[in-house]
Amino acid sequence: MTVQCELCPKGCVIKPGQSGECRVRINVDGVLRTVVYGFPCSINIDPIEKKPFFHFLPGSKTLSLATVGCNLHCKNCQNWEISQANPEDSEAAFCPPEKLVELTQNYQCPSLSYTYTDPVVYYEYTYDAAKLARQAGIRNTLVTAAYINQQPWKQLLQYVDAARIDLKGISDDFYREVCSATLKPVQDAIVQTRASGVHLEIINLIIPTLNDKPEQIRQLVCWVRDNVGGDVPIHFSRFFPQYKMRNLPPTSPQTLDMAHDIALSEGLSYVYIGNVLSEKGQNTYCPGCKRLLIERSEYTVLQNYLREGCCPDCKKAIYGVWK
Amino acid sequence: MTRRKFIQKIMETAAAIAVGGFWLAEKTGLEKFVHAGKLKNYPGTLKPLGNINSQSKWSG
Numbered sequence: 001m002t003v004q005c006e007l008c009p010k011g012c013v014i015k016p017g018q019s020g021e022c023r024v025r026i027n028v029d030g031v032l033r034t035v036v037y038g039f040p041c042s043i044n045i046d047p048i049e050k051k052p053f054f055h056f057l058p059g060s061k062t063l064s065l066a067t068v069g070c071n072l073h074c075k076n077c078q079n080w081e082i083s084q085a086n087p088e089d090s091e092a093a094f095c096p097p098e099k100l101v102e103l104t105q106n107y108q109c110p111s112l113s114y115t116y117t118d119p120v121v122y123y124e125y126t127y128d129a130a131k132l133a134r135q136a137g138i139r140n141t142l143v144t145a146a147y148i149n150q151q152p153w154k155q156l157l158q159y160v161d162a163a164r165i166d167l168k169g170i171s172d173d174f175y176r177e178v179c180s181a182t183l184k185p186v187q188d189a190i191v192q193t194r195a196s197g198v199h200l201e202i203i204n205l206i207i208p209t210l211n212d213k214p215e216q217i218r219q220l221v222c223w224v225r226d227n228v229g230g231d232v233p234i235h236f237s238r239f240f241p242q243y244k245m246r247n248l249p250p251t252s253p254q255t256l257d258m259a260h261d262i263a264l265s266e267g268l269s270y271v272y273i274g275n276v277l278s279e280k281g282q283n284t285y286c287p288g289c290k291r292l293l294i295e296r297s298e299y300t301v302l303q304n305y306l307r308e309g310c311c312p313d314c315k316k317a318i319y320g321v322w323k
Numbered sequence: 324m325t326r327r328k329f330i331q332k333i334m335e336t337a338a339a340i341a342v343g344g345f346w347l348a349e350k351t352g353l354e355k356f357v358h359a360g361k362l363k364n365y366p367g368t369l370k371p372l373g374n375i376n377s378q379s380k381w382s383g
Contacts, residue, residue, distance in 0.1 A: 032356035044379035
């Protein structure tokens with residue numbers, strides 16, 4: 001019997017023996033099965049700043065994992081070798097949720113991060129591991145494009161402490177042409193995440209000629225400010241030619257600077273620049289008195305002046321999870 | 324309307340009904356899932372966990 005997967009807005013109709021667009025959810029004799037549960041293709045210990053999370057346990061390490069597969073097919077994907085891989089052509093280790101929690105404890109990481117590809121497509125693995133980790137006092141973070149239906153997202157969020165969500169562009173055309181997805185479900189998931197109280201950071205990869213115009217950036221930051229608040233950190237990331245998008249140049253540092261300045265001018269409090277060696281957009285400053293709060297160099301925290309999550313000078317509370 | 328055009332119209336209508344009926348039958352016969360069950364065996368190659376205490380080469 002044909003089945004329909006209702007995890008993500010694609011709603012793939014899957015015939016027996018076939019998989020959905022994500023390649024990892026298959027129809028086995030009329031039942032939907034995931035082929036990647038407990039089989040990560042990558043497990044590593046990263047700095048939390050690499051996700052990037054700049055307002056969540058700064059300076060900490062996080063046990064990070066991914067399975068193959070993705071429900072999006074971004075032409076610029078930086079991890080396309082795993083996100084667009086067929087499970088049958090890939091290598092993976094066996095690591096059930098209990099083992100993930102054990103490893104996280106053994107390596108003394110305060111958090112587990114579901115990242116690199118998209119935890120949406122290894123949903124059941126993420127859900128079970130996050131639930132166990134929560135019981136063990138370990139935090140859970142998601143690094144995701146958040147292309148997921150609202151009900152399963154709500155269920156997962158109850159075990160999540162932080163989500164770093166890609167807002168890849170601010171037009172539906174961009175999502176359709178570049179990512180084979182649509183904008184609205186992502187916006188809904190972002191709003192839902194903020195409303196749930198889960199710590200949220202947003203990233204936007206700026207691609208020359210596709211989403212780098214000042215008015216596009218302004219529209220995006222205004223949407224963030226008006227829908228989830230100006231205190232949500234936003235990261236502008238540099239594009240490099242990748243995968244099916246090798247015809248465009250890397251994003252210029254000037255464009256990233258421009259995006260940074262637009263976001264600040266529109267009232268966003270915490271604006272960062274990533275994927276580029278730059279002094280601008282690396283540090284956290286108090287939006288009240290402009291004091292330096294966290295000094296960073298790439299993924300390393302050099303100084304953290306926060307006191308109990310507040311500016312030591314003006315005492316303003318800084319959005320984030322600090323301990 | 325000529326007899327030929329009349330027959331053509333009937334054929335087109337019948338084809339449209341057939342396609343619609345097929346689509347409807349497929350839709351109503353669908354089993355819908357949000358959550359997926361597990362599979363015991365990985366379809367690709369299994370590898371040892373290896374040294375995980377290093378930064379990943381992957382973005383994110």
